Amino acid sequence: MSKAFASKGDLDPKTVSFTRLADNAYAYTAEGDPNTGVIIGDDCVMVIDAQATPVMAQDVVRHIRTVTDKPIRHVVLSHYHAVRVLGASGYGAQNIIASRDTYDLIVERGQQDYQSEFERFPRLFQAVETIPGLTWPTIVFERELTIWLGQTEVRLLQLGRGHTKGDTVAWMPKEGVMFSGDPAERSTTSFRFFHDAGRQGAATDAAVLPDGRLVIIYRKLGLWPIFTTSIAIADPSKLKSGAMLTSTTIAVVKDRRLAENYEGVAVQQDKGGLSLWLVSDDNLQDWQHSRLVRFHIDPAALRPSGLRPAKRAAPEPARP
Numbered sequence: 001m002s003k004a005f006a007s008k009g010d011l012d013p014k015t016v017s018f019t020r021l022a023d024n025a026y027a028y029t030a031e032g033d034p035n036t037g038v039i040i041g042d043d044c045v046m047v048i049d050a051q052a053t054p055v056m057a058q059d060v061v062r063h064i065r066t067v068t069d070k071p072i073r074h075v076v077l078s079h080y081h082a083v084r085v086l087g088a089s090g091y092g093a094q095n096i097i098a099s100r101d102t103y104d105l106i107v108e109r110g111q112q113d114y115q116s117e118f119e120r121f122p123r124l125f126q127a128v129e130t131i132p133g134l135t136w137p138t139i140v141f142e143r144e145l146t147i148w149l150g151q152t153e154v155r156l157l158q159l160g161r162g163h164t165k166g167d168t169v170a171w172m173p174k175e176g177v178m179f180s181g182d183p184a185e186r187s188t189t190s191f192r193f194f195h196d197a198g199r200q201g202a203a204t205d206a207a208v209l210p211d212g213r214l215v216i217i218y219r220k221l222g223l224w225p226i227f228t229t230s231i232a233i234a235d236p237s238k239l240k241s242g243a244m245l246t247s248t249t250i251a252v253v254k255d256r257r258l259a260e261n262y263e264g265v266a267v268q269q270d271k272g273g274l275s276l277w278l279v280s281d282d283n284l285q286d287w288q289h290s291r292l293v294r295f296h297i298d299p300a301a302l303r304p305s306g307l308r309p310a311k312r313a314a315p316e317p318a319r320p
């Protein structure tokens with residue numbers, strides 16, 4: 001049986017490696033435990049991901065000191081997870097740098113993540129009492145920030161969602177080295193769950209809302225209209241092995257002028273608010289259409305208190 005990542009069942013001490021990736025870049029790794037990247041510039045050092053506690057950060061510093069005595073000026077957070085950020089104070093760095101989305105996640109659920117990760121992975125929090133509190137970024141950027149450490153270029157890029165919306169990579173274009181954070185976790189396991197679609201038909205696609213919940217679209221076949229599309233919200237945090245996932249309908253598309261065989265959904269957040277896109281193709285049938293439809297989502301409709309349980313849709317009246 002495989003051991004879960006850093007779980008209570010995984011207590012063996014890990015061997016630390018400090019690996020040279022380029023003349024000026026190193027990786028501090030520990031057999032799959034949270035790692036730290038190190039970039040040595042002309043006059044200072046940048047660290048990517050901080051470890052879970054200041055005492056653990058001190059071990060990274062010890063390794064850095066075997067290759068340079070330059071000051072550690074920048075700590076970059078690839079994302080907000082406690083096991084990677086709460087050691088930041090251990091470097092005494094001038095700048096703690098994160099994406100705006102990572103900053104927002106620290107505000108929104110930093111404390112909660114600290115508690116839950118500590119309970120799940122106690123081994124990863126050596127000397128937890130040395131954590132001074134949440135780590136607050138001092139430099140926040142949107143999408144992209146280039147930092148020059150003398151002649152060394154480091155590009156911090158938000159390339160899209162990894163396992164959080166704030167995920168950032170640190171890219172050294174000249175050296176061809178990328179520190180990627182956690183695009184996916186090692187030892188991620190799969191499990192089976194069940195989904196009750198109510199009487200909404202078959203789920204055809206899903207997209208992730210900014211708050212992590214899912215929008216699922218369902219297609220039901222009938223006579224008039226032929227296709228009815230239900231748009232529903234589900235909470236994937238409730239997923240566990242053997243559990244039943246249900247969803248709550250927020251809208252039904254059955255108006256004849258709009259009803260179509262929608263099989264794709266996307267969510268977009270921009271200045272205009274939150275939009276939901278549906279797409280269909282005509283399947284080379286003259287009675288189907290290729291359509292791209294945009295809906296504006298009223299944020300009130302997404303509040304958990306505003307969600308109504310899925311109505312058991314009344315059967316469509318048969319046409320004479």
Ligand SMILES: [Zn+2]
Nearest residue numbers: 079081163182
């Ligand atoms: Zn993470």
